[in-house]
Amino acid sequence: MNQEASATAPRLLGTLTIGQAPRPDITPILESALPAGTRCVHAGVLDGLSKEQIAQRYVPRPGEPVLVSRLLDGSSVKLDKAAVRETLALKLRELEDQGCTVVLILCTGEFHGLDLQRAWLVEPDRIVPPAAAALAGERQAGVIVPLAEQAASEIGKFAALSRPPICEVASPYSGEVQDVARAARALRERGAQMLILDCMGFVEAHRRAAVEASGLPVVLSNALVAKLTAELMS
Incomplete structure (x- = not known):
């Protein structure tokens, strides 16, 4: 061609x-x-x-x-x-x-x-972390991951953030949107100022639940x- x-x-x-x-x-x-x-x-x-x-x-x-x-x-x-x-x-x-x-x-x-x-x-993985860092600036970012085993690796993955991320666990595949709401509230109480749903399985319903529960801006990765x-x- x-x-x-x-x-x-x-x-x-x-x-x-x-x-x-x-x-x-x-x-x-x-x-x-x-x-x-x-x-x-x-x-x-x-x-x-x-x-x-x-x-x-x-x-x-x-x-x-x-x-x-x-x-x-x-x-x-x-x-x-x-x-x-x-x-x-x-x-x-x-x-x-x-x-x-x-x-x-x-x-x-x-x-x-x-x-x-x-x-x-x-x-x-080459898009979400640097974009999140640019959006967060000096603010504290909170990350929701689907597996507890993944929480430790988020610090390295989101190294571009000005502050190390704080993490909570909620699976997009559990069928329980309230799990994401619970995680979002927990991150806000721990000092998060912006949230990142770090799994392609999270959808708009999860974002809405996180926003309503925390009152924070929420980045939906997908x-x-x-x-x-x-x-x-x-």
Whole structure:
């Protein structure tokens, strides 16, 4: 394809969840931000796998980093981060080979060394922390994470903040929005002045609950990433 044709060809967005695709919780937020008519291909690290197969291949190892994601049946699953990272790289290349010009990872976890040859890779962990730091300024940020095991790593992940973040735990996959409200209130009482929902599984209902419970500004990670990704698709 020559350069002029490439510049005018419709862009194809690929999304890659660490769970199973499509993600009915995230895709409406993404689609509302994207330009009308944007073509999308959705894929997941766990696509086509049974719960037994997932347990065999991705069971968390004691003391090692853990991720959490959503399956097609709506349930959540804990995953070994290193095992996910290995499959993630393969799935990214598959999306690139399908002609995706932009590929968005639907996870805010940190994955080092990912790269694509032709497609533009969008990694939320490279967007959310610096954006949150710029918004917070000198204020104290509070972070809500889905797993207690992830709280310790948030200090390093959000190192750009002027103050170390304070964390509370609430899963977007529990079905209990009040868990997020409780965490938001706790963070406000601990001195937070802005909140970050640090998981792509949090949705607008979680943001509203956090705002109502705390009275603080709340950054919804997937909405922030969706809006910036839309700029690449325009």
